[in-house]
Amino acid sequence: AQSVSQHNHHVILSEAASLELGCNYSYGGTVNLFWYVQYPGQHLQLLLKYFSGDPLVKGIKGFEAEFIKSKFSFNLRKPSVQWSDTAEYFCAVNAQGGTSYGKLTFGQGTILTVQP
Amino acid sequence: DTEVTQTPKHLVMGMTNKKSLKCEQHMGHRAMYWYKQKAKKPPELMFVYSYEKLSINESVPSRFSPECPNSSLLNLHLHALQPEDSALYLCASSRLAGPDTQYFGPGTRLTVL
Numbered sequence A: 001a002q003s004v005s006q007h008n009h010h011v012i013l014s015e016a017a018s019l020e021l022g023c024n025y026s027y028g029g030t031v032n033l034f035w036y037v038q039y040p041g042q043h044l045q046l047l048l049k050y051f052s053g054d055p056l057v058k059g060i061k062g063f064e065a066e067f068i069k070s071k072f073s074f075n076l077r078k079p080s081v082q083w084s085d086t087a088e089y090f091c092a093v094n095a096q097g098g099t100s101y102g103k104l105t106f107g108q109g110t111i112l113t114v115q116p
Numbered sequence B: 001d002t003e004v005t006q007t008p009k010h011l012v013m014g015m016t017n018k019k020s021l022k023c024e025q026h027m028g029h030r031a032m033y034w035y036k037q038k039a040k041k042p043p044e045l046m047f048v049y050s051y052e053k054l055s056i057n058e059s060v061p062s063r064f065s066p067e068c069p070n071s072s073l074l075n076l077h078l079h080a081l082q083p084e085d086s087a088l089y090l091c092a093s094s095r096l097a098g099p100d101t102q103y104f105g106p107g108t109r110l111t112v113l
Helices: none
Strands: A003-006 A010-014 A020-022 A025-027 A031-038 A044-051 A057-060 A065-067 A073-078 A087-095 A110-115 B004-007 B008-011 B020-025 B031-037 B044-050 B054-055 B064-070 B073-079 B087-094 B108-112
Touching: A003 A087, A003 B073, A010 B087, A020 A110, A025 A031, A025 A087, A031 A065, A044 A057, A044 A065, A044 A073, A073 A087, A087 B008, B004 B087, B008 B020, B020 B031, B020 B087, B020 B108, B031 B073, B044 B064, B044 B073, B054 B064
Parallel strands: A010 A110, B008 B108
Antiparallel strands: A003 A025, A020 A073, A025 A073, A031 A044, A031 A087, A057 A065, A065 A073, A087 A110, B004 B020, B020 B073, B031 B044, B031 B087, B044 B054, B064 B073, B087 B108
16 A cells, blocks of 8 residues: 655744745556645645656746656645745645555645745 | 536535435546545545446445445445544545546535534
8 A cells, every 4th residue: 555754743934035835655567646725714735746757847936846766756846935835735645556556645744834 | 627526515414324425526627536535634545446446445344335326426435434534624625546646625514423
């Protein structure tokens, strides 16, 4: 079975600070990788995804993530955060085969608070 | 348009009640999902439907009964729930079942008294 670990439960930053949220997964096969964001009172929204190809993927609102296969990592980055980025961020994986095929598994989530 | 709608937004029910949650998408997606999200926890997969057929049941208790009447609709029938079943129930859809991108609805906040 696959599992996802997010390094930080709660991150507090000031506006304009740089952001990096860690995500590691455990699975023996090939996976698709996702970052979802949940703004206060809103539903889960897709931020970005990686299926194959260039390991550096860009998403909405200036976010990007890098897939490092050797480290089983998919860290989320943003050069300069804004107050409106305050939200909970979930890393998720979905296996491309095997018994976990089609089962989206989420990490525990990281709450990001951006202070003005 | 990547919208998944869910009704009702909030539901309060007693342990002897029967109620249903509804989910709808008009993106032509052929896979639909139910997730359960407890407070301060990530969503956990409950059921997967592919082409209107149940393909994955993550050992969910029988008091939760899913139904997919057509390719756009997904229901979750609830009966004899327990207070620990109180949670946010999320519906999602994807173009196809498998590791495709899933789009989530806003959820139904369920409280079982």
